[in-house]
Amino acid sequence: MTVSRQFLDRVQASGDLEAYRFPVGDHWESITWKETGARVARLAAGLVALGLEPEQRVGIAANTRYEWILADLAVMCAGAATTTVYPSTNAEDVAYILADSECRVVFAEDAGQLEKLTSHRSELPHLDKVVLLDGEGDGDWVMTLAELEQLGKDRLEAEPGVVEDRVANTTGDSLATLIYTSGTTGRPKGVRLKHKSWTFEGAVIQAQGILDEDDLQYLWLPMAHSFGKVLLSSQLACGFATAVDGRVDKIIDNLAVVKPTFMGAAPRIFEKAHARISTMTESEGGAKLKIFTQAFKVGKEVKRLQHEGKSVPLPLKLQHAVFDKLVFSKVRERFGGRVRFFISGAAALNRDIAQWFEAAGVLILEGYGLTETSAGAFVNHPDDYRIGTVGKVFPGSEVKLGEGDEILVRGPNVMDGYHNLQEETEKTLDADGWLHTGDKGSLDDEGFLTITGRIKELFKTSGGKYIAPPAIEAKFKAICPYASQFMVFGNERNYCIALVTLDPDSIVDWAKENNLGGKSYSEIVSSDACRAMVATYVDELNNQLNRWETIKKFELLDHDLSVESGELTPSMKVKRNVVETNYSDVIDKLYT
Known part of the structure; x- marks a missing residue:
């Protein structure tokens, strides 16, 4: 085909x-x-x-x-x-x-x-x-x-x-x-x-029976990225309609108009939505905040019982029905009110954020793959998912863990090789057809894969402890609703530090409430009040980490990272080495 x-x-x-x-x-x-x-x-x-x-x-x-x-x-x-x-x-x-x-x-x-x-x-x-x-x-x-x-x-x-x-x-x-x-x-x-790699991807999605001609996709992802391309393959296989608009600033407005049944997205979209809803509710305070907080407490408990195969007690079920009408339905309406699930890929989705959305009745199915696997290699299923994992390997392909728990994948979706780069191809694709992903992972008894880190991103402190920065960074972004980027460093140093940027949109509302309304981004982040606010969230993060992982010092940058500055890839991943080089003097000062 x-x-x-x-x-x-x-x-x-x-x-x-x-x-x-x-x-x-x-x-x-x-x-x-x-x-x-x-x-x-x-x-x-x-x-x-x-x-x-x-x-x-x-x-x-x-x-x-x-x-x-x-x-x-x-x-x-x-x-x-x-x-x-x-x-x-x-x-x-x-x-x-x-x-x-x-x-x-x-x-x-x-x-x-x-x-x-x-x-x-x-x-x-x-x-x-x-x-x-x-x-x-x-x-x-x-x-x-x-x-x-x-x-x-x-x-x-x-x-x-x-x-x-x-x-x-x-x-x-x-x-x-x-x-x-x-x-x-x-x-x-x-x-x-x-061609057969793309048609395989579409056939896998079609075979899962989760999408058909009655669905409506909202597509904004960069089509230059494999994630966007694989959604096109899925559409050809399943026959659903697609609403297309790549303007990121129009996503929320468009969702309300288009009312899609599903959408693919990178975790940053969910982080921003979570932060926006949370900060708006916190600013209102009073009874609304109490109802909001209790609603999510109840929602998470209901989901916990359901996952454990236990019945939900009638009083809890009645509470949940009330909160669904008062709180959760409004969260779903922000996404058009018809979304059956989102598919998250391109980077790791924080477990807490996934559980928060699940409690509100918005299911985010995390998947995993590389451009080298035609985007998709693993994905959770609406009827068979585990939050915190990226699901099971696609039917018709294989997975195993190699040296150092490196994830290896083999199947029709694996690339032919790198163009004009035979030596690079041989480093990544072995003689038996296994693609060496460069990511570390673990597989449970049912085949669900958990990503535990990027081999090249792991570093070792001078005390000999290994650190996986992405896990720590994702935790912080789930805790702090104002965070845009949180970058952890500490290779061969005696403690970890972080460079922090805040979301320019979210921080505006915080500034108004803290007598900094009308100030520029750089003025806001350089204020004592802003630094104290971030320090509170860093302390909260540290309470969830091992002693050797804790962030001893941090610095707020006077601008957010961007694709244009060369510090983010077009798929919004941080170019860690570029950031480390650009801010080497800032990092060095945090160790003096």
């Missing part, structure tokens, strides 16, 4: 059903599978008309939007391979990715993305054409999406079977996607993923 065949089969099976909806101005427009199929066919034929050959690469440098998906599906149906480029990637790295992958065509979102290509055109000898999603063509190197579609329409009139021929000649072993992992160190590496 190939992605292109999977798509054409979906168009045939679900023709008149809704496939996508997307914002146009202040309203949403909808398009059916049949209409999507017609547009994709024209764009695919247009790519063929440009001279694109099977398995040659086509870049997409754009934010998550309906046209991104059209472009990707067109590339698949032309028998070519998509190379994903984050729109936030700097011009030098864009040039490296497009040159390394030998992209023949690039779909560029706008003038800003085009400028990155123009400024490095001499380094891109293979790039024949740029297709602009927003903007005008130049009659030569740059054409519009509409012009590509017209080119394809003309080609289809002359050769009606051109797209079907390309689809028929593509196999499961054909290259489908090159995703360049931004990583936390060094140059990005191109992960080669075959």
